[in-house]
Amino acid sequence: MMNEPLNEKLLNTLMAQCENQARLFFGALTVRVHTNNMDILDELKAYYKSYTQPSTGEYSVDVYAVEHEEIAQSAPWIDVPREAGKQGKKEGYLDVFSDEGVFTGRWIKKFKTGMTLLQRVEKPMAVDPCSANMAQIINFINNQFINLHLREGSLLGHASGFSVNGDVTAIAAGSGGGKSTLMLRCLEDSTRQFVTNDRILMRNIGSSVEAVGVAKLPRVNPGTLLHSHQNRLRHILAEDRQQQLLEMAPSDLWVLEEKYDVQIEDEYGSDRVALSGKLANLIMLDWSFSSSDETRLELVDLTLEPEVIEGLRKRPSSFYQDNSGLFVDLHACESLETYCAALNGVRVFRLVGGIDFDKAYELIENLDAL
Numbered sequence: 001m002m003n004e005p006l007n008e009k010l011l012n013t014l015m016a017q018c019e020n021q022a023r024l025f026f027g028a029l030t031v032r033v034h035t036n037n038m039d040i041l042d043e044l045k046a047y048y049k050s051y052t053q054p055s056t057g058e059y060s061v062d063v064y065a066v067e068h069e070e071i072a073q074s075a076p077w078i079d080v081p082r083e084a085g086k087q088g089k090k091e092g093y094l095d096v097f098s099d100e101g102v103f104t105g106r107w108i109k110k111f112k113t114g115m116t117l118l119q120r121v122e123k124p125m126a127v128d129p130c131s132a133n134m135a136q137i138i139n140f141i142n143n144q145f146i147n148l149h150l151r152e153g154s155l156l157g158h159a160s161g162f163s164v165n166g167d168v169t170a171i172a173a174g175s176g177g178g179k180s181t182l183m184l185r186c187l188e189d190s191t192r193q194f195v196t197n198d199r200i201l202m203r204n205i206g207s208s209v210e211a212v213g214v215a216k217l218p219r220v221n222p223g224t225l226l227h228s229h230q231n232r233l234r235h236i237l238a239e240d241r242q243q244q245l246l247e248m249a250p251s252d253l254w255v256l257e258e259k260y261d262v263q264i265e266d267e268y269g270s271d272r273v274a275l276s277g278k279l280a281n282l283i284m285l286d287w288s289f290s291s292s293d294e295t296r297l298e299l300v301d302l303t304l305e306p307e308v309i310e311g312l313r314k315r316p317s318s319f320y321q322d323n324s325g326l327f328v329d330l331h332a333c334e335s336l337e338t339y340c341a342a343l344n345g346v347r348v349f350r351l352v353g354g355i356d357f358d359k360a361y362e363l364i365e366n367l368d369a370l
Helices: 010-018 039-047 134-151 179-186 222-226 239-246 250-256 264-268 306-312 337-342 357-365
Strands: 020-026 029-035 059-067 091-097 101-109 116-119 123-126 155-164 167-174 193-196 200-206 207-211 276-288 296-301 346-352
Touching: 010 123, 020 039, 029 039, 029 134, 039 134, 059 134, 059 167, 091 276, 116 134, 123 134, 123 239, 134 155, 134 200, 155 337, 167 306, 179 222, 193 200, 193 207, 200 337, 222 239, 222 250, 250 357, 276 306, 296 357, 306 337, 306 346
Parallel strands: 029 059, 059 123, 167 276, 276 346
Antiparallel strands: 020 029, 091 101, 101 116, 116 123, 155 167, 155 193, 155 200, 200 207, 207 276, 296 346
16 A cells, blocks of 8 residues: 555565574573574674574564665655654654554654664564664664563663672663673672663563663763773774874863764673663763762652653663554653652662762772661
């Protein structure tokens, strides 16, 4: 019924060409990746090398990554709305129906990279130059994991996080607030494990809150690498780039968008990654370069100041399908009241004052004393 990028017959032909297969394990979910390019599997195995624990076998999904020339450049894409403060066109979508008029899925176009992805409950598919856009393939796989947990009743949060003996501390802020940098600084304590860099899934189970991370490596700006503790991560930058960045003003470096992946296992050692735990603490970053006040942590009572956790709220992506297979309202986000209720029993703190990662590290080391 709709002028879709590829018809079902051609899709089936492309899937039949995907003779290379690998399995990835993420807790309860097994992802079987099928592709016509073995290099894609090699890159995925290297990226997810810390996630080797076999899944419980409860859920599985087959994902197809088809190496192909770019398709549907001029299709009548409908713009996906951006979140508040975000500018420009990022994604477009087209809903897909069978010849009988039955809704079957959604094509999503990434305008920056040109990647075209078909989101559906069974056999979601990426078509286009996949090997040149591995970050998009990783996000596509991770979205299947997020979808599973949202369908199970989890809330999506915008936060990084680490765990100690199964207790998770989440660090939340808007984009560019320093949550990834602070989380990596906290990993200098060898008793801590990386849980998540940018997305966290939260669900009440009995009297506690389960926190589940998303298997995506920290993807950070150069300032994080340049000023990492004892220069641990500086080597990720080329030496000439280091010199250029050292000449920049701290405030300019802070807002510079230039992303680099940090492979936790390579930089911090083996057995430093966990997928889930019990959410014990939430730290909301409310600090600033312009503040001359001392960096400090304040305990927050959400019954009096619920707005403090506004930066934690995150609406599902354009890839989210509910239990019936339908896509949700692209503008929808759970209410502040829902997030506050979900955090019942979690200690919430606000980090205020000037931006000082070493001081923040000291404060978090003594969090239990607060």
